[in-house]
Every structure is written in structure tokens, then in C-alpha cells.
Amino acid sequence: MAGRGSRLRPHTLTVPKPLIPIAGKPIVQRLVEDIAKVAGENIDEIAFIIGDFGPEVEQSLIEIAEKLGAKGSVYTQDEPLGTAHAIKCAEQSMQGDVVVAFADTLFRADFKLDTNSDGVIWVKKVADPSAFGVVKLDDYGFITDFVEKPQTFVSDLAIIGIYYFKSAEKLMEEINYIMSNDIKVGSEYQLTTALENLRQKGAKFSLGKVDDWMDCGNKNATVETNGKILQYEKEEFANFPASAEIENSLIIPPCFIGENVKIKNSKIGPYVSLGNGTCIENSNIENSLIQEKTVINHGNLSNSMIGSNAQYFGVSREISLGDYSVLDFLSKGND
Known part of the structure; x- marks a missing residue:
């Protein structure tokens, strides 16, 4: 959640986007509560990867974690070097099974986490998949490919930015590999690169389908999301x-x-x-x-x-x- 939230200005000039209240609660608080519901088990720790938001914001994030009975940890991403780099910033907390989520989206889902898979990727069918990262499936419902913003149709299952990994250690191995070898997409280290490497090594990723995916990227979308909540x-x-x-x-x-x-x-x-x-x-x-x-x-x-x-x-x-x-x-x- 280290981004500047420029599409939601002027509101993000004074408040980081994930802390903007939707129906009385900050976006990030609603997100972690939703994830807690589908996780089906107690959460030990919630790690927030932020920009330079100041000590008051950091304290409010720790309090959000504590309300769910979890330890709160805060890490700072000093440079916008991509999603894999952001996770690297929180490497100290990357142990055991973990959910990774981008804190500018909310969802509604009626399922429990499949902990028998190596990982779960949350997806939603979209009308125009060219603006999203999408997944391709085999006949058994496992993911066979990750495609970033396809210009020709390969799938309409868009990745919404929430992931479950059975082993955070294996994910960190791949992230450390792509960063050590300076493997970038554009100018950034991307999580999808690590996902594809894990898949090629035999990891089985299943789908977590959501009933509704609610964006908070700009004013109109945030107002619409407030109404849905x-x-x-x-x-x-x-x-x-x-x-x-x-x-x-x-x-x-x-x-x-x-x-x-x-x-x-x-x-x-x-x-x-x-x-x-x-x-x-x-x-x-x-x-x-x-x-x-x-x-x-x-x-x-x-x-x-x-x-x-x-x-x-x-x-x-x-x-x-x-x-x-x-x-x-x-x-x-x-x-």
C-alpha cells in the first residue's frame, strides 16, 4: 500500500488511499476483515508495506491488526520498484502460509481457502481482460499460465490482487532470484514473474473466485464501492x-x-x-x-x-x- 493514490486526488493528498473510510471503516481494515473471513483460521500477523506515511498512520495500522487479534508490523517501500520488491520489503514476516493483497480493492466471496493447493489466486470474470493480468486454466481447474494485459483474448479471468501461498519461503526464494538476477518487467520486479517461476517448478495454483470485486481507484469507483458496502x-x-x-x-x-x-x-x-x-x-x-x-x-x-x-x-x-x-x-x- 505504498502508492501515492494519484487517481484519487485531492483526497489522497492528506490521507493515504488505503486509510480513506468507506462506510465508516478504512479501506484496508475492510480488506483484512474480508480476508480473515475466507481464511477460516486465526491470523497471527498482518504486515503493512507503506510509503513514508508518518508515525500516526503506522500506529493506526498496528491498531487495525490488533483488532483482529494479530500482531501488526509496518515496512517501508522507499522506491516504486514493483510488487515483488514490495513483498521483499516485508521478508522478515514472510513465513509459513501467507495471503498477499493489494490494499486498493475490496471483494465479496463465499468460499473457504483451499489449503491443499500450493497457492490460490483470486480472480473475477471481466468484460475487457486487456487491462488486467489474467490466468489460463487446464481441464482440472489449475492455472497453466499468467498473462499480463493480453492484447488478444486468452482468458477473461482477471487477477484482482489477492493471493494465498502455502509456503512464503518458496515465494521469497523466487523473489530473491529475480531481484538478484535483475529480472524486470519494464522497470519493475513483478510478482507475476515469481508466480510463473513457481508454476514451472510444479507448484499447483487453484482459483479463488469472487462474487464482487470493488475498486477504490478513483472518485467515481470509490463512491460506487461505498454504496455497495x-x-x-x-x-x-x-x-x-x-x-x-x-x-x-x-x-x-x-x-x-x-x-x-x-x-x-x-x-x-x-x-x-x-x-x-x-x-x-x-x-x-x-x-x-x-x-x-x-x-x-x-x-x-x-x-x-x-x-x-x-x-x-x-x-x-x-x-x-x-x-x-x-x-x-x-x-x-x-x-
Whole structure:
């Protein structure tokens, strides 16, 4: 999770993308909780590979791990040298069976991990496989080939960025080999190179199919993912916290309402998340993601994403407004 999240700016200028809340929880927290469900066993350690995000972020990541009863470890990837290089940064934690996941995607799946395989690759059928790494299968359902962004059709099973390995030590042997021999794809050391080497040495990889693969790469995708999570977990969001103040307003579920939220003379929902301490007045908001301690007045918003400690006063609009920003269409002198 060391990337800059440039496609989700301005929100990632102040918060690393995996820590942006979706329906009240950071993306990475939801991801590790989802993986814990399909793993079917206790998780001993969660290692986070990050950029230079600072000590507060590191502490919050360790707390996410501890909430799942696991040890939290943090490693820094100083250079963007590829996915295999990122895993190399966490070599100290690469022992036994391990799940490797890219922290900008969420999923829904109804299966248990096949620990009889040497590994499991999570995949999802896609309409246009040319934008993804894909896998080819034999007649028994095992993977026979890994193909990166095929320009001619070979498979529509896209790798979503979540992998299980029965032996982390064998994976590290291959990663150390490709880095020692400077085997790059473009300018980076890629995990798919290590996967192909393992397959050629006889490793059997099976499929972990997901029912839904939810991207958080840009504003529109993140807002859509927020709505899907609210729908999937609507029972969890059926009751609002006692600290929320809702006056003369209509809440259309599913919605996430955080602690100390104030809503007055407004219609909220469906598919809206309001973070802790946010105040909404005289507004109509649907299908939007609003973070903490933000003020909105006379907003008529849809498909919008607003950060924390922001202020929005104005007309009907689809917007993407970052933390600590002010957009005011009501003040005298503004058009």
C-alpha cells in the first residue's frame, strides 16, 4: 500500500488511499476483515508495506491488526520498484502460509481457502481482460499460465490482487532470484514473474473466485464501492448512534451515520456515508461519501466525495472536494 493514490486526488493528498473510510471503516481494515473471513483460521500477523506515511498512520495500522487479534508490523517501500520488491520489503514476516493483497480493492466471496493447493489466486470474470493480468486454466481447474494485459483474448479471468501461498519461503526464494538476477518487467520486479517461476517448478495454483470485486481507484469507483458496502451490510447500518442529532429530516437507507452527526431539514440517502461530527443542513444528498467534521449547507449532491474538515455551501453539483477545503456559492459576491 505504498502508492501515492494519484487517481484519487485531492483526497489522497492528506490521507493515504488505503486509510480513506468507506462506510465508516478504512479501506484496508475492510480488506483484512474480508480476508480473515475466507481464511477460516486465526491470523497471527498482518504486515503493512507503506510509503513514508508518518508515525500516526503506522500506529493506526498496528491498531487495525490488533483488532483482529494479530500482531501488526509496518515496512517501508522507499522506491516504486514493483510488487515483488514490495513483498521483499516485508521478508522478515514472510513465513509459513501467507495471503498477499493489494490494499486498493475490496471483494465479496463465499468460499473457504483451499489449503491443499500450493497457492490460490483470486480472480473475477471481466468484460475487457486487456487491462488486467489474467490466468489460463487446464481441464482440472489449475492455472497453466499468467498473462499480463493480453492484447488478444486468452482468458477473461482477471487477477484482482489477492493471493494465498502455502509456503512464503518458496515465494521469497523466487523473489530473491529475480531481484538478484535483475529480472524486470519494464522497470519493475513483478510478482507475476515469481508466480510463473513457481508454476514451472510444479507448484499447483487453484482459483479463488469472487462474487464482487470493488475498486477504490478513483472518485467515481470509490463512491460506487461505498454504496455497495452499504447495501451488503445494510443490517449493520439499520440503527444510528444515539449521539446523532436528526431534526426534521428524512434518512433513506442504506446509510452510514457516524457519531455526533447533525442533520437538519435535509433528505439523506440512499447510499450515503456521513463521518463522525459532520453537520448537514437544508440539503439533499444521495449516493455520496462524506468524511468527518465536514459542514454542508444547501447542498444538492449526488455521486460526490467530500473529505474531512471541509465546508460546502451551494448549488446542485457533483463534486470531489478534499480535506480542509471550502467551496462557497452562497456568500455575497460569488457567482
